[in-house]
Amino acid sequence: MQATGLRVKICGITQPEQGQAIAQLGATALGFICAPASPRYVSPAHIAAIVAALPGSATGLPNVDRIGVFVNASLEDICQTVAIGQLSGVQLHGDESPEFCDRLRQHLPAIELIKALRIRSAEALKQANAYITWVDTLLLDAYDPKLPGGTGKTLDWSSLSQFEPPCPWFLAGGLTPDNVLDALCQTQPHGIDLSSGVEHAPGDKNLPEVARLFATLQQAPLSR
Numbered sequence: 001m002q003a004t005g006l007r008v009k010i011c012g013i014t015q016p017e018q019g020q021a022i023a024q025l026g027a028t029a030l031g032f033i034c035a036p037a038s039p040r041y042v043s044p045a046h047i048a049a050i051v052a053a054l055p056g057s058a059t060g061l062p063n064v065d066r067i068g069v070f071v072n073a074s075l076e077d078i079c080q081t082v083a084i085g086q087l088s089g090v091q092l093h094g095d096e097s098p099e100f101c102d103r104l105r106q107h108l109p110a111i112e113l114i115k116a117l118r119i120r121s122a123e124a125l126k127q128a129n130a131y132i133t134w135v136d137t138l139l140l141d142a143y144d145p146k147l148p149g150g151t152g153k154t155l156d157w158s159s160l161s162q163f164e165p166p167c168p169w170f171l172a173g174g175l176t177p178d179n180v181l182d183a184l185c186q187t188q189p190h191g192i193d194l195s196s197g198v199e200h201a202p203g204d205k206n207l208p209e210v211a212r213l214f215a216t217l218q219q220a221p222l223s224r
Contacts, residue, residue, distance in 0.1 A: 006184075006217065007191030009067065009170060010210060012040035014203035016053035021207055023054050026214045029065035030054075031091065031193070034073065034081055039202035040195070047085030067091050067114065075100075079107055091116055091139065101134035112136045114170070119155055125163060132167050139193060142173035154179070157186035164188060177212040184220050 011031030013019045019030055032047045033040040042050070047068070054062035068087045070078055072094035082090060089112035092101065096115070105113055115131045116139040117124070128138055140160065142153035154174035163169070168190035175183060176197035183192070196202070198209045 006189075006220065007065075007168075007170070008214070008217070009065070009191060009193040010198065010205065011067075011069065011172075011193055011195040012199070012203055013050060013205070014040060014042050014046075015205075016050045018205045018207065019050045020053045020055065022205060022210055023062065023064045025207075025210055027064060027210075028191070029067050029089070031067045031069050031195070032085065032087070034068045034078075035071040035093070037071075044081045044084035047081070047087070051086050061086065061088075065089055065112070067112070069093050069116075072096065075104060075107055078104065082108060082111060088112060089114060093141075098130050098134050101131060105134060114139050116141050116172070118142065119173075125160075128163075128165055132165055135167065137168045137170065137190075138165055139170040139172055140189075141193075154183075157183050160187045177209055177216045180213065180216060181220060 007028045008026065009029035009031055010022050010027045012033055013030045022030065032042050035041060051057060051062060051066055054064060056063040066087045067089040068081055068085060069091045070093065078090055090108065091114040093116040101113060101115060113135045114137040115135045117127055118141050119125060131138065140155060142155050170191040170193045171183060171187055171189035172193035174197060175192055175194045180192065194213065198206050198213060200206050
């Protein structure tokens with residue numbers, strides 16, 4: 001895959017006009033935080049309003065992936081949010097088990113299922129093996145003892161240079177327009193996920209920085 005084919009997910013969208021602008025700038029996926037404890041939380045109805053403003057919504061579903069991010073939510077809550085918000089994917093960012101992923105897959109067979117793993121060490125990468133049978137995509141994020149995501153912390157990219165699971169994966173964790181090329185030189189992800197690295201404040205995206213991100217990605221090295 002060439003760098004131009006890299007999936008780019010901007011997470012923590014809270015405002016319809018920002019979601020629309022970010023999709024037009026080139027994002028392939030928007031992330032919506034469905035964990036009520038998060039400062040970036042948006043309700044299912046709020047997600048629906050943002051999705052309705054996205055390019056392509058007037059004639060059908062938007063031409064950008066819509067990913068709901070959940071932390072230890074129930075199957076019922078996830079399925080309800082997917083339906084109301086017209087989500088195309090679900091990202092599990094808590095302690096969900098492989099068995100839970102299997103049950104969710106049975107309930108939502110047409111939805112992309114992403115499992116986020118918070119990586120403390122290279123040893124922690126082994127937990128990916130438990131999920132690859134049950135999910136479509138993995139996401140590697142930095143570990144924080146208090147926050148499940150959006151911490152601004154980076155991973156040790158050099159430790160991921162040989163990480164090549166049999167399914168696609170996103171690199172997350174403290175990525176910014178300033179460090180994304182360095183990260184991509186050391187890793188081989190199929191996509192990248194940014195949140196705090198392109199924000200004024202939690203949930204308030206910095207659109208000039210998002211634009212700078214896409215300009216920077218034009219210089220990215222060839223990937224897979």
